[in-house]
Amino acid sequence: MIVVVCLNPALDVTHQLDTVGWGRVNRPRAVHARPGGKGLNVARTLHALGADVLVLGLAGGITGAGVEASLRELGVPAAFTPLTGETRRTFSVVDNGRVTAFHEPGPEVGAPEFAEFRVDYEKALAGAEAVVLSGSLPPGLPAGTYATLIQAAGVPAVLDTHGEALRRGAAAQPAIVKPNRAELEALTGRSLTTQEEVTAAAGELRGARAVVVTLGLEGLLAATGDGCWQARVPAVMAGNATGAGDAVAAALAHGIALGRPWDEQLRHAAALGAATAAASVAGEFRQQDYLDALRAVAVEEVR
Amino acid sequence: MIVVVCLNPALDVTHQLDTVGWGRVNRPRAVHARPGGKGLNVARTLHALGADVLVLGLAGGITGAGVEASLRELGVPAAFTPLTGETRRTFSVVDNGRVTAFHEPGPEVGAPEFAEFRVDYEKALAGAEAVVLSGSLPPGLPAGTYATLIQAAGVPAVLDTHGEALRRGAAAQPAIVKPNRAELEALTGRSLTTQEEVTAAAGELRGARAVVVTLGLEGLLAATGDGCWQARVPAVMAGNATGAGDAVAAALAHGIALGRPWDEQLRHAAALGAATAAASVAGEFRQQDYLDALRAVAVEEVR
Numbered sequence: 280m281i282v283v284v285c286l287n288p289a290l291d292v293t294h295q296l297d298t299v300g301w302g303r304v305n306r307p308r309a310v311h312a313r314p315g316g317k318g319l320n321v322a323r324t325l326h327a328l329g330a331d332v333l334v335l336g337l338a339g340g341i342t343g344a345g346v347e348a349s350l351r352e353l354g355v356p357a358a359f360t361p362l363t364g365e366t367r368r369t370f371s372v373v374d375n376g377r378v379t380a381f382h383e384p385g386p387e388v389g390a391p392e393f394a395e396f397r398v399d400y401e402k403a404l405a406g407a408e409a410v411v412l413s414g415s416l417p418p419g420l421p422a423g424t425y426a427t428l429i430q431a432a433g434v435p436a437v438l439d440t441h442g443e444a445l446r447r448g449a450a451a452q453p454a455i456v457k458p459n460r461a462e463l464e465a466l467t468g469r470s471l472t473t474q475e476e477v478t479a480a481a482g483e484l485r486g487a488r489a490v491v492v493t494l495g496l497e498g499l500l501a502a503t504g505d506g507c508w509q510a511r512v513p514a515v516m517a518g519n520a521t522g523a524g525d526a527v528a529a530a531l532a533h534g535i536a537l538g539r540p541w542d543e544q545l546r547h548a549a550a551l552g553a554a555t556a557a558a559s560v561a562g563e564f565r566q567q568d569y570l571d572a573l574r575a576v577a578v579e580e581v582r
Numbered sequence: 583m584i585v586v587v588c589l590n591p592a593l594d595v596t597h598q599l600d601t602v603g604w605g606r607v608n609r610p611r612a613v614h615a616r617p618g619g620k621g622l623n624v625a626r627t628l629h630a631l632g633a634d635v636l637v638l639g640l641a642g643g644i645t646g647a648g649v650e651a652s653l654r655e656l657g658v659p660a661a662f663t664p665l666t667g668e669t670r671r672t673f674s675v676v677d678n679g680r681v682t683a684f685h686e687p688g689p690e691v692g693a694p695e696f697a698e699f700r701v702d703y704e705k706a707l708a709g710a711e712a713v714v715l716s717g718s719l720p721p722g723l724p725a726g727t728y729a730t731l732i733q734a735a736g737v738p739a740v741l742d743t744h745g746e747a748l749r750r751g752a753a754a755q756p757a758i759v760k761p762n763r764a765e766l767e768a769l770t771g772r773s774l775t776t777q778e779e780v781t782a783a784a785g786e787l788r789g790a791r792a793v794v795v796t797l798g799l800e801g802l803l804a805a806t807g808d809g810c811w812q813a814r815v816p817a818v819m820a821g822n823a824t825g826a827g828d829a830v831a832a833a834l835a836h837g838i839a840l841g842r843p844w845d846e847q848l849r850h851a852a853a854l855g856a857a858t859a860a861a862s863v864a865g866e867f868r869q870q871d872y873l874d875a876l877r878a879v880a881v882e883e884v885r
Contacts, residue, residue, distance in 0.1 A: 292671070294684050301604075304683045312668075341615075341648035348644050365615075368595070370673055372684065380607045381597050381675065 281325055281532050282403050282410045284428065285318025285336035286396075287385040287417040288359075290345045291369045299374045307372075314349045315369055317414035317439060320525035320562035321532070324555065325411075326355045327564070330533050333358065335403055337396055337417065339386055340365030358403070360396040362386055385417035393420060397431070404432055408536040411528055412448070413439040426451035435535045438487070439528045441465065450486035454535060457528050458484070459493045474500065474581060478507055489541075491531060491548070493524050498576070499549050503541060507582050510549035513575035522562055526555035542578045549576045584628055584835050585706050585713045587731065588621025588639035589699075590688040590720040591662075593648045594672045602677045610675075617652045618672055620717035620742060623828035623865035624835070627858065628714075629658045630867070633836050636661065638706055640699055640720065642689055643668030661706070663699040665689055688720035696723060700734070707735055711839040714831055715751070716742040729754035738838045741790070742831045744768065753789040757838060760831050761787070762796045777803065777884060781810055792844075794834060794851070796827045801879070802852050806844060810885050813852035816878035825865055829858035845881045852879045 291314070294307035314323075318336065325332040334355060338346055339362030346366055350357045364386025371380045404410060410432050412425050425448035429436045435454035438445065441462040449456045464471050467480045481490035481502035489503040498512040530551040534544035550572035554564035594617070597610035617626075621639065628635040637658060641649055642665030649669055653660045667689025674683045707713060713735050715728050728751035732739045738757035741748065744765040752759045767774050770783045784793035784805035792806040801815040833854040837847035853875035857867040 292673075294673070294686070296684075299682070301682050302680045304685055306685055306687070310671075310686045341644060341651050344647065345644035368613075370595070370597070377605045379602070379604050381599075381673075382607055382609055383597070383613045384609070 280331045280333055280407045281536055282400075282407045283318050283322040283325065283332060283334050283532075284400070284410060284412045285316050285322070285334055285414060286388070286420065286424070287316055287367070287415050288319055288336055288338055288343075288346050289315035289367045289369050289383075289385075290342045290349070291315030291371065293371045293373060296372065296374045299372060299379075312345065312349065314346045314353070314355075317525050317528075318411070319346070319350070319355075320522055321411050321413050321439075321529045322350075322355050322357075323353060323562040324526045324529035324551070324564070325533060326353070328529065328533055328551075330536065332356065333403055333407075335359070335396070335400055337362045337386075337388055337392065338366045339363055342366040342368055358399065360392065360399050362388065362392055364388070385415070388417050388419040393424075400428065401431060404434060407434050409435045409437065409454075409532045411437045411439070411532045412453075413437075413525065413528055415440065416444055423447045429453045437528055437532045437535070439524070446484075449484045449490075452486050452488065454487075455489045455491055455531050456484060456487040457491045457493065457524070457531060459524055460495070463492055474509060478502055478582060491527070491545070493527050493552065495523075499527065499545055499552070500581075501541065501545055505541060506580055508541060508545050508578055509581050510545040511577045511579075512549050512553040513572055522558070523552040523556035525562060526564065527552040546573060546576050546578050549578075583634045583636055583710045584839055585703075585710045586621050586625040586628065586635060586637050586835075587703070587713060587715045588619050588625070588637055588717060589691070589723065589727070590619055590670070590718050591622055591639055591641055591646075591649050592618040592670045592672050592685075592688075593645045593652070594618030594674065596674045596676060599675065599677045602675060602682075615648065615652065617649045617656070617658075620828050620831075621714070622649070622653070622658075623825055624714050624716050624742075624832045625653075625658050625660075626656060626865040627829045627832035627854065627867070628836060629656070631832065631836055631854075633839065635659065636706055636710075638662070638699070638703055640665045640689075640691055640695065641669045642666055645669040645671055661702065663695065663702050665691065665695055667691070688718070691720045691722040696727075703731065704734060707737060710737050712738045712740065712757075712835045714740045714742070714835045715756075716740075716828065716831055718743065719747055726750045732756045740831055740835045740838070742827070749787070752787045752793075755789050755791065757790075758792045758794055758834050759787060759790040760794045760796065760827070760834060762827055763798070766795055777812060781805055781885060794830070794848070796830050796855065798826075802830065802848055802855070803884075804844065804848055808844060809883055811844060811848050811881055812884050813848040814880045814882075815852050815856040816875055825861070826855040826859035828865060829867065830855040849876060849879050849881050852881075 334357035554568035637660035646669035
């Protein structure tokens with residue numbers, strides 16, 4: 280089983296319109312509500328891959344119940360620790376290909392609520408092969424939260440977050456951290472253009488046993504104790520970068536659970552990222568796109 | 583007890599921002615979620631007046647549960663008949679005083695679901711003094727729905743809707759129908775400017791024992807079997823017209839339950855409408871504004 284931790288889930292509501300009349304009443308022609316937040320994208324992808332997955336996290340209020348209900352509908356097992364606060368919504372208005380998003384802040388998490396989550400977390404990990412920790416921390420939780428959870432895990436951890444939570448999480452020695460280029464740039468304070476610059480910056484993320492950097496159209500770069508690899512993706516990859524990054528995290532956790540060697544691990548991660556980027560909805564991909572991409576990805580050792 | 587029927591309730595979500603970045607990710611500085619739909623505004627106003635109120639209607643899915651939860655939080659008793667479909671949301675984005683609203687369509691109501699509602703409706707009306715029927719009909723219900731409910735009520739009914747549902751509802755002889763000027767104009771196909779024109783149009787709404795027309799800053803005009811009255815409101819009345827109309831419907835139902843004579847009835851209705859228009863949130867008013875408005879309203883018989 281792979282445990283996916285989503286401390287700050289969301290209900291993503293999308294309204295499709297032809298044209299928005301600002302300052303007026305609009306009637307969307309299509310409405311979609313789905314579980315959101317990076318961790319839930321990871322969980323959906325793992326579920327689609329046929330992996331045995333369990334979502335843990337914190338959810339509260341009616342919106343929390345909405346997230347749980349939509350995961351149930353998708354067949355993704357979840358056991359959220361209850362929260363007094365209300366789980367956040369994101370609201371996206373899509374008109375004519377343009378997306379305007381409104382992201383509510385996450386609910387404040389109290390120390391007793393997090394302590395309760397910790398109990399649920401340690402119980403669930405007893406039967407797990409890997410854990411994915413993904414997304415931003417909700418208000419109230421310190422930047423060292425992921426580090427604490429990685430230390431307590433006892434199984435390989437994949438960490439996908441940013442800023443101080445990433446820096447401190449990496450120091451707690453997860454199996455993999457998966458920043459994207461912008462997150463790595465923010466952390467190092469440098470612009471990272473060439474493969475050498477990215478590899479050097481990844482090496483500075485102290486602690487993690489491997490750093491896998493998602494580079495959009497340029498694929499992935501992995502800096503591990505056994506060497507560095509680059510996985511180049513076919514040109515079809517375009518569009519939904521968030522979903523693609525989450526698919527990469529899912530594939531990496533899946534690779535750990537399956538005991539794949541690094542080059543295989545990266546081939547699958549890059550292919551799944553490419554297939555997911557080609558889909559319009561984050562966390563979804565077409566099986567055929569995945570298979571096509573698997574054949575097209577080129578993995579080579581670098582440096 | 584006053585029964586308030588809300589067949590198409592909503593969860594109203596409001597995001598407050600300084601400025602919206604269209605095509606970007608925005609982080610609202612305040613988020614509010616409250617029960618919405620005209621009937622629920624009426625019920626909240628009656629509850630604030632201290633009236634014994636019960637909300638009936640149709641609600642489904644997580645958003646339906648959200649509406650029920652927020653009514654519970656407000657202390658407004660409600661007993662919705664369950665619906666398979668998902669209750670609608672409205673999203674309002676407020677930036678710099680400008681409101682852009684996105685109204686989801688209501689869920690389709692099936693005949694068996696409405697039959698179940700009918701049973702709940704007739705049971706609740708056994709102990710009621712009046713019933714308010716308010717708002718649009720959800721998809722799936724015929725235009726004669728309010729007419730049927732008025733005929734089955736056995737207690738005085740106040741009807742606040744528009745179009746064919748209003749015309750057919752009026753023919754079923756409710757105690758009061760409460761159109762606004764625009765709704766009456768749409769029904770008669772004429773522009774209604776003068777008091778005489780409004781009175782004549784109200785007289786054409788066949789069946790209803792009284793027609794009370796809300797005229798915004800010009801107050802109310804009532805055409806009844808006992809004569810016609812105009813209630814003029816103080817100039818403070820401005821702004822939130824929807825909420826004001828719902829407050830008028832609430833006051834009219836309250837007046838029926840209390841057995842108020844027509845002039846008193848209208849004084850209270852106009853004053854409550856004015857106090858509600860002065861508040862920023864539909865369905866809310868300050869008690870002091872209500873008392874001040876009560877003193878300032880002028881009711882006179884016309885024609």
